[in-house]
Amino acid sequence: MSMRFTDKVILVTGATSGMGRAVAERVSAEGAKVVLAARGKEAGDAFVAELRAAGREAIFVPTDVTVGSEVEQLVRQAVDRYGRLDGAFNNVGAATATGPITDVDDDAWAAELALNLNSVFFGLKYQIPALQASGGGSIVNNASNVSVTGAAGMAAYSAAKHGVVGLTRSAALDVAATGVRINALVTGGVDTPLLRGALGPDPEEAIRGFGAMHPVGRIGQPEEIAAFAAFLLSDETRFITGAALATDGGLTAA
Numbered sequence: 001m002s003m004r005f006t007d008k009v010i011l012v013t014g015a016t017s018g019m020g021r022a023v024a025e026r027v028s029a030e031g032a033k034v035v036l037a038a039r040g041k042e043a044g045d046a047f048v049a050e051l052r053a054a055g056r057e058a059i060f061v062p063t064d065v066t067v068g069s070e071v072e073q074l075v076r077q078a079v080d081r082y083g084r085l086d087g088a089f090n091n092v093g094a095a096t097a098t099g100p101i102t103d104v105d106d107d108a109w110a111a112e113l114a115l116n117l118n119s120v121f122f123g124l125k126y127q128i129p130a131l132q133a134s135g136g137g138s139i140v141n142n143a144s145n146v147s148v149t150g151a152a153g154m155a156a157y158s159a160a161k162h163g164v165v166g167l168t169r170s171a172a173l174d175v176a177a178t179g180v181r182i183n184a185l186v187t188g189g190v191d192t193p194l195l196r197g198a199l200g201p202d203p204e205e206a207i208r209g210f211g212a213m214h215p216v217g218r219i220g221q222p223e224e225i226a227a228f229a230a231f232l233l234s235d236e237t238r239f240i241t242g243a244a245l246a247t248d249g250g251l252t253a254a
């Protein structure tokens with residue numbers, strides 16, 4: 001494996017599970033110092049212990065990314081600890097306000113946008129200056145296939161993820177001349193604990209059915225998303241910014 005991230009500092013939110021964990025593992029294996037953020041301190045501390053046992057450098061900062069002051073503190077701790085920030089993977093999200101839009105509670109709508117969209121806004125707001133101070137870098141925002149399509153019963157989630165793509169493109173244009181690149185992943189179904197928890201009592205059967213919707217015939221694995229996210233976070237992609245890139249097994253092409 002290449003060591004594309006030697007001397008680089010990469011921040012990952014939603015880092016203790018699923019795609020966030022896979023990205024953190026991938027960039028860490030390639031030499032990055034990783035700053036891990038999530039709400040659960042016990043899981044975060046355990047993940048840091050695993051990485052350090054493998055000879056890697058990592059810290060965990062308990063963070064609620066829907067709160068701007070906590071995201072500001074997260075970035076500050078990253079810079080205070082390692083002296084710089086070179087990249088970030090903004091990964092927090094979930095579909096919680098589901099059902100017909102006429103039945104969605106006002107507070108549930110606001111909470112959905114806070115989790116899936118405001119969290120990315122706060123990330124960009126505080127990560128961009130840190131990357132600029134380090135001479136540039138890359139931010140990858142995890143969107144979804146419903147960031148470019150609709151989904152019955154998921155109006156709030158789809159609206160938020162559409163917002164992530166728009167926010168990604170606009171922010172990328174704001175800072176394109178400063179050496180900071182910002183892109184979004186349009187992910188399809190990925191086999192994560194979050195997905196399995198949402199699929200009911202027989203997740204294996206549901207995963208097979210969901211996988212059949214993807215032209216490749218299956219859902220993705222977190223490590224497959226991590227491989228592409230690491231590519232975007234690396235210096236190999238210095239000419240890519242403002243893009244929403246499908247990592248979805250052909251789902252949005254169908």
